Ligand SMILES: [Zn+2]
């Protein structure tokens with residue numbers, strides 16, 4: 001079983017109330033040997049208090065947690081940066097955030113997609129149910145939405161060099177069933193095959209840049225009951241010669257730490 005969970009959130013993320021110690025206790029109960037906290041720092045949200053934390057306070061707290069668990073559980077201090085492409089100011093902000101602190105591990109994630117209204121581009125998060133109406137007002141089809149999503153992932157991967165692993169590549173797929181149910185017109189479902197060429201570009205770029213692909217088990221406790229990226233994409237990455245995988249539960253609560261790790265295929269044994 002994978003014994004290192006390198007993607008989890010605690011109360012430093014605005015969408016988690018978990019105490020870091022509770023996450024550590026859950027990791028020990030699950031038999032994990034190492035964890036890495038990767039709280040959210042998302043760039044470019046309309047409300048600047050969303051998905052941001054004070055890195056000094058974060059390090060101060062987690063350094064003492066790390067010390068308290070020494071010898072029992074490896075505790076690492078990382079961050080999940082939510083990326084936005086085509087914006088030099090945000091790019092600088094991300095690069096500075098990455099280099100100004102001694103992060104053990106940085107995940108680069110695409111949470112938001114560009115939506116242009118009245119000549120202005122806004123980035124919106126498909127995980128937010130309140131945005132569904134705006135998304136389908138802008139995108140005519142599932143294909144239009146997903147194409148833009150994967151193009152945004154590729155742009156982020158090409159434009160940023162400040163992260164170790166590309167988080168949950170097909171993140172949006174977790175929310176597509178719900179988005180389609182709430183759409184004002186019938187829409188076709190999401191299928192990996194329809195975007196295989198775009199996803200290949202992402203995988204090949206990650207390999208070229210030496211950036212790891214994250215196997216995120218967060219989808220296993222959501223509606224789709226699949227990892228992100230789904231198994232076929234992980235296998236495709238390995239078949240293309242990719243060798244760097246990281247594993248994370250995306251837990252925001254103790255009960256999800258290491259979720260589903262025992263069910264994962266032995267990807268390490270499949271590496272070329
Ligand atoms: Zn979160």
Ligand SMILES: [Zn+2]
Pocket residue numbers: 080109111167168
């Ligand atoms: Zn994420």
